[in-house]
Amino acid sequence: MTLHRVAAAQFFSGTDTAANLELCTDHIRRAAEGGARLVVLPENSNRLRDYADRQECWEHSPTLDGPFVDGLREAARTHGVYVAAGVDLRGERAPDVHICSVLITPEGEIAGVHRKHVLWDYEYTLFVPGDEPYQVHDTELGRIGLLLCADGIVPDTPRALALMGAQILCNSLNSRGPDEYRVHVPLRSMENRVFHVAANTVGGPADGWPWMGGSQIVAPDGTRLADAGETEPGIVFADIDPTEADDKVMPGVGDLFAWRRTDLYAPLTAPLEELPVARMCGPAPEDMPSRPVRVATLQVSHFHNTDWTVTRAVEQIAYAGRRGADLGVLPSLFCFAPGEVAADPAGAAELSARVLERLSRACADAGVWVVAHLVEEEAGHHYSTAYLLDRSGRVVHTYRKTHLDTGEREWARPGDRIDVVRTEIGTIGLMVGEEVWVPEVARLLTLAGAEIIAHPTDWSTPEAAHVAATERTEENRVHLVSCTRLDSAAEVGSQVLRADEFAPGQPIALMRYPTGYWSRPGFEEQLLVELDLREANSKMMGHHLDPVATRAPELYGMFLD
Known part of the structure; x- marks a missing residue:
């Protein structure tokens, strides 16, 4: 059994992109100092979404080869950790912007980018959903699948990643709903028997509906291994053996993948x-x-x-x-x-x-x-x-x-x-x-x-x-x-x-x-x-x-x- 320490960070990104990058790199540093080999950051870590329209969203969104992502890459390389960060990235043409999860290796290389497929309500007015095939990334830690927030409100994205062999789901969230913490995140672990490292935004302006936090690390059986709570910024850690996710048996129920009836699923x-x-x-x-x-x-x-x-x-x-x-x-x-x-x-x-x-x-x-x-x-x-x-x-x-x-x-x-x-x-x-x-x-x-x-x-x-x-x-x-x-x-x-x-x-x-x-x-x-x-x-x-x-x-x- 080989244990790897993973971390989930929760914080609030405001409108100052430079300050937000510093916030992200500080959490990457803290994760590494805590012994983590993988840290997941919230969705839109780059900036608060206070945009009036798609054009303004485009103007404030970084590119994959721009200074914000470069700063994350440098932090990953400096501290020798994997980073899964939620970043809103410009698309190929204006004013298209995609909600993305960027997976960065300890060498500072970009291992993969997932463009969020299912957007939360208002996001459809600002962003373009992704439509690329799913990917699972082989790493020395295990097989990693990326998703973002509302991707997990529905069963399809987590199921696809698990069927493709993902052992760890890295989920960057920007949720104000209580259901992520209580339902979506634990269930996607349980029904797919995978680890789930979920990092959500927390807090926000004093006069607004707060982001719900609840960042957590969940085992394949649904056990909450770490919990950051729903009110304060912070970072939590857990030691996991990703190979445990290869066992799909739910005790008393059966092998949740072997009992699937693909002959009926057309x-x-x-x-x-x-x-x-x-x-x-x-x-x-x-x-x-x-x-x-x-x-x-x-x-x-x-x-x-x-x-x-x-x-x-x-x-x-x-x-x-x-x-x-x-x-x-x-x-x-x-x-x-x-x-x-x-x-x-x-x-x-x-x-x-x-x-x-x-x-x-x-x-x-x-x-x-x-x-x-x-x-x-x-x-x-x-x-x-x-x-x-x-x-x-x-x-x-x-x-x-x-x-x-x-x-x-x-x-x-x-x-x-x-x-x-x-x-x-x-x-x-x-x-x-x-x-x-x-x-x-x-x-x-x-x-x-x-x-x-x-x-x-x-x-x-x-x-x-x-x-x-x-x-x-x-x-x-x-x-x-x-x-x-x-x-x-x-x-x-x-x-x-x-x-x-x-x-x-x-x-x-x-x-x-x-x-x-x-x-x-x-x-x-x-x-x-x-x-x-x-x-x-x-x-x-x-x-x-x-x-x-x-x-x-x-x-x-x-x-x-």
């Missing part, structure tokens, strides 16, 4: 105009009416005995009907005790067939749509299957889980499709359990036009709910209804996250963080939430950023490898 590389989601991108039409749907999490699972558990589920459906619910979601394998299915999958399939009949009658009696996750048998094979029953009790859609976790591989065969169904209560997609860790599943359902994703689950960790599920809603702008078991190891209750339609004047946090509703864990409870399908038909996260339409499918060939 829509990820299709042009936007060929996908059903195209009509949902951008803001919702002004004349689109509200389309309310009341959803309920039917939080009941195996307790006392099987018959009693099924009776409670039937009563939950009836109660949801009396409360005016349109759709109810039951937890993962709700009628089985832990380990029961693996011990006797044939018996579990027989019981599931009987339970499905009872649920069908309950739906018809209550006039409620229900999602139930059970065991299906066909031709001697068993499947981990989610069923959607309509208000008459008819099965209108099934989803055989396509990404099986470690336990399910003992008894189940994976399904062969990820699709949605269009119904009177909206376009619905189904996702099961630990698939919340697979960004491709929710992404594919979104591209297929899902307005609601129903998610029977059994939270294995609090992060599955508060980080992974939250991200699936934020990056796709789709409603997510997750219902968990009473015996969930995470001790986190069921959760409903709404797509949230952007409205001018929203605080930055509300632009980025989906509204959430939770039930209490560990006992039978029912959470009832009214959603509006209109919200899922507006993919805007601000005035200019659509996190679905800004995808670059022509660059995602590695998703199918």
